[in-house]
Amino acid sequence: MAILVAGGAGYIGSHMVDRLIEKGQDVVVVDNLSTGHKAAIHEKARFYQGDTRDKAFLSSVFEKEKIDGVIHMDAFSLVGESMTDPLKYFDNNIYGMIVLLEVMKEQGVKYMVFSSTAATYGEPENELIAESDKQEPINPYGESKLAMERMIRWADEAYGIKFVALRYFNAAGAKADGSIGEDHHPETHLIPIILQVAAGQRDELQIFGDDYKTPDGTNVRDYVHVLDLADAHMLALEYLQAGNPSQAFNLGSSTGFSNKQMLEAARKVTGKSIPAKIAPRRGGDPDSLVADSQKARKVLGWQPQYDDVEDIIRTAWAWKQSHPQGYGDK
């Protein structure tokens, strides 16, 4: 039986596939390469290029392969872009989920591990966000992911599709050997942008706003290593296969770093000066997003290997240095 990774050519998906194959799993990847890279997909995974909104295509993959569970990572995920083009997000993310659930229902596939996000919480009510805190997204990306979470819950009630929604905070870093990593076009994420400046590919970092309600005025985020995320998915699949009930888990480090602190950490790791200036706010950014991720540790037995943000940045820097142009295909 195989695990289907939808979005397995993407940043987190490629690490997910790599980790599953390392653990001896049979892996099928579906991806339309809209933001992913063919070169990022492990050679032992069976790759089907196509769009998850294309029901005929998706059904044909399920008919050819014996899929035991689905890891759903295919989505658009840029907060800023979602503010200016919300319908693009509702179409790809929500409609894609409808089609995937329909095909799972028709083919009798019972498990889904879903990439949800801290963006479903909106402006948090507590310093450390718990899974039971209110979910009131302040951007269309988070809104689309919340709708998807809710949709799977009803699909569970009606069709018995069991799910774990993993609400990641900020995915970061790369496989330690530098063979796969983060390569988005255009790049909008903080760490890769800082490292582009460190590598001399960009003149300066623009820090989006320093008047937020945080100790130094810049946004605070919780960074979690991409391979630790991958491990949590494998534990979540085992949890579902053992017959446990559907639920959501936060995945984070429970420690927040401001954008200015991240810049300082990257200066230390790279030894580069990394020029930066304060720029206007980007729309849709909550002040601070830091996880209470005790539940994943207790219930799933998740034990993140990377607990130091400098170590996380070091792996991203190794990827940047070995692949200055990323995969070089876009």
Ligand code: NAD
């Ligand atoms: P990514 O853009 O690198 O990966 C997404 C992959 O899905 C890409 O390979 C893309 O080509 C594919 N894809 C998108 N729409 C598709 C469609 N309709 N059909 C087929 N393939 C499609 O993004 P990522 O950073 O790896 O994020 C992966 C998942 O994790 C997303 O669902 C995202 O919402 C979620 N997430 C990411 C973060 C983060 O910090 N990067 C945080 C929280 C949640």
Ligand code: UDP
């Ligand atoms: N950020 C920034 N400059 C950049 C890119 C990002 O100041 O060039 C900030 C962004 O506003 C947010 C934080 O860095 O406060 C993390 O943003 P990212 O896009 O990496 O992840 P998000 O939190 O949106 O998922």
